[in-house]
Amino acid sequence: MIKITTPIDEATARSLKAGDQVLINGIIYTGRDAAHKRMFDALKAGQELPVDLRDQIIYYVGPCPAKPGQVIGAAGPTTSGRMDAYTPTLIREKYLRGMIGKGGRSPEVIKAMRDIGTVYFLAIGGAGALLAQRIKKATVVAYEDLGPEAIYCLVVEDFPVIVGIDCQGNNLYTIGRSQYRQL
Amino acid sequence: MKEINVQDVIPVVERLCIESCTLLGEDWWQAIDQAIAREESTIGRDILSQLKENARLAATTSSAICQDTGIAVIFVELGQDVRLTGGNLYDAINEGVRRGYTKGYLRKSVLNDPLIRKNTGDNTPAIIHTHIVNGDFLKITVAPKGAGSENVSGVKMLKPSEGVEGIKRYVLQMVEEAGGNTCPPTLVGVGIGGDLEEVALLAKKALLRPLLQRHPLPHIAQLEEELLTMINKTGIGPQALGGRITALDVHIEVYPTHIACLPVAVNFQCHAVRHAEAVL
Numbered sequence: 001m002i003k004i005t006t007p008i009d010e011a012t013a014r015s016l017k018a019g020d021q022v023l024i025n026g027i028i029y030t031g032r033d034a035a036h037k038r039m040f041d042a043l044k045a046g047q048e049l050p051v052d053l054r055d056q057i058i059y060y061v062g063p064c065p066a067k068p069g070q071v072i073g074a075a076g077p078t079t080s081g082r083m084d085a086y087t088p089t090l091i092r093e094k095y096l097r098g099m100i101g102k103g104g105r106s107p108e109v110i111k112a113m114r115d116i117g118t119v120y121f122l123a124i125g126g127a128g129a130l131l132a133q134r135i136k137k138a139t140v141v142a143y144e145d146l147g148p149e150a151i152y153c154l155v156v157e158d159f160p161v162i163v164g165i166d167c168q169g170n171n172l173y174t175i176g177r178s179q180y181r182q183l
Numbered sequence: 184m185k186e187i188n189v190q191d192v193i194p195v196v197e198r199l200c201i202e203s204c205t206l207l208g209e210d211w212w213q214a215i216d217q218a219i220a221r222e223e224s225t226i227g228r229d230i231l232s233q234l235k236e237n238a239r240l241a242a243t244t245s246s247a248i249c250q251d252t253g254i255a256v257i258f259v260e261l262g263q264d265v266r267l268t269g270g271n272l273y274d275a276i277n278e279g280v281r282r283g284y285t286k287g288y289l290r291k292s293v294l295n296d297p298l299i300r301k302n303t304g305d306n307t308p309a310i311i312h313t314h315i316v317n318g319d320f321l322k323i324t325v326a327p328k329g330a331g332s333e334n335v336s337g338v339k340m341l342k343p344s345e346g347v348e349g350i351k352r353y354v355l356q357m358v359e360e361a362g363g364n365t366c367p368p369t370l371v372g373v374g375i376g377g378d379l380e381e382v383a384l385l386a387k388k389a390l391l392r393p394l395l396q397r398h399p400l401p402h403i404a405q406l407e408e409e410l411l412t413m414i415n416k417t418g419i420g421p422q423a424l425g426g427r428i429t430a431l432d433v434h435i436e437v438y439p440t441h442i443a444c445l446p447v448a449v450n451f452q453c454h455a456v457r458h459a460e461a462v463l
């Protein structure tokens with residue numbers, strides 16, 4: 001188990017290999033469909049982003065509402081592929097260093113990850129209750145009008161992820177599947 | 184003739200929405216233990232154990248197993264000796280969904296229109312399937328359906344000449360293409376027969392049968408076993424990161440069909456095998 005604390009620099013990102021189990025500490029930002037579209041449009045229009053993504057990690061999540069006394073409701077990953085159209089821009093222009101989600105990524109995203117040194121982490125899809133327990137604080141930092149799709153800053157402790165695609169483009173989905181395939 | 188006031192349906196649906204999103208059945212706990220025992224991949228076993236821990240946490244804190252608490256799919260069995268009073272049954276069911284998703288702090292994921300795409304804010308309307316049966320009872324099953332596993336489900340109208348082999352090929356192709364989007368290990372629901380809409384409904388109904396239970400017809404039970412073995416040889420594994428356990432089970436439901444038809448449908452249910460039922 002490897003522990004990392006955000007922000008992470010390029011060298012740290014490049015040292016992680018597909019299949020590594022990692023515990024993330026520090027802050028991470030949430031962002032899914034609507035927030036990505038808005039950030040992308042802002043960059044296209046030559047505007048600045050409301051948060052500095054350099055060396056930071058974005059978590060693709062749309063949590064359940066928090067019950068009284070809870071920091072956040074169930075908060076597992078959503079399918080990353082829907083963010084693929086926007087991700088290369090965030091990596092190349094803003095040096096986004098990591099993403100957490102589930103499912104595969106497009107060749108364009110992987111190319112940007114290799115060029116800049118960005119890691120794609122996987123959190124367990126559907127383990128929302130477990131993952132929510134590792135989130136200690138959740139504050140809206142941008143696009144509040146988007147409700148559950150707003151950008152939140154999360155303080156996490158030992159947030160468990162697996163390196164899905166590393167900075168060399170090694171993909172755990174393909175490696176793992178071929179290892180156990182019997183057809 | 185028995186009278187049922189639909190106002191009494193509201194609190195029942197409310198409870199079932201919360202229960203189904205926070206509690207998994209006995210059968211699930213048995214199936215996950217069996218999966219952990221059989222999984223060969225270390226990461227795979229780790230993931231399965233974490234899913235178990237997740238389910239335990241959700242149950243003890245009465246919080247959602249997964250944040251995608253779905254669109255509420257509701258099956259109604261209405262005994263024909265029942266007279267409904269006190270309003271419209273579907274309005275009552277939707278009111279129950281509204282209250283359940285709000286009071287249970289469940290995520291509201293339903294949009295008013297597929298193109299305008301504005302959130303209705305209370306997870307209504309539900310998708311309701313009604314069957315008229317013998318008797319004087321009203322049975323309600325709530326089965327919340329998340330998008331990850333629904334989006335990679337599908338229907339195919341096979342040629343009858345493609346037969347069982349065609350069915351196996353289609354199911355396997357669907358499993359391979361779905362990969363990790365279904366949050367494996369899954370329950371694979373398969374419908375065979377009927378027509379276009381009936382076969383899709385069969386596949387969905389197949390997800391309601393308890394895990395590790397075979398179909399009563401021997402040739403269908405055998406096909407379930409064969410498909411399960413095949414699916415678990417794909418190597419996809421837990422969360423599609425490689426391993427033995429891609430599916431916890433395969434359930435098939437069948438219905439008579441036309442001489443020129445062989446419809447087949449696959450409906451995936453992610454590891455969060457959620458449903459709860461009650462009889463009034």
Ligand code: SF4
Pocket residue numbers: 076077078125126127249250251252328329330331332364365366453454455
């Ligand atoms: S597929 Fe199921 S477990 Fe996975 S995110 Fe969707 S609802 Fe949750």
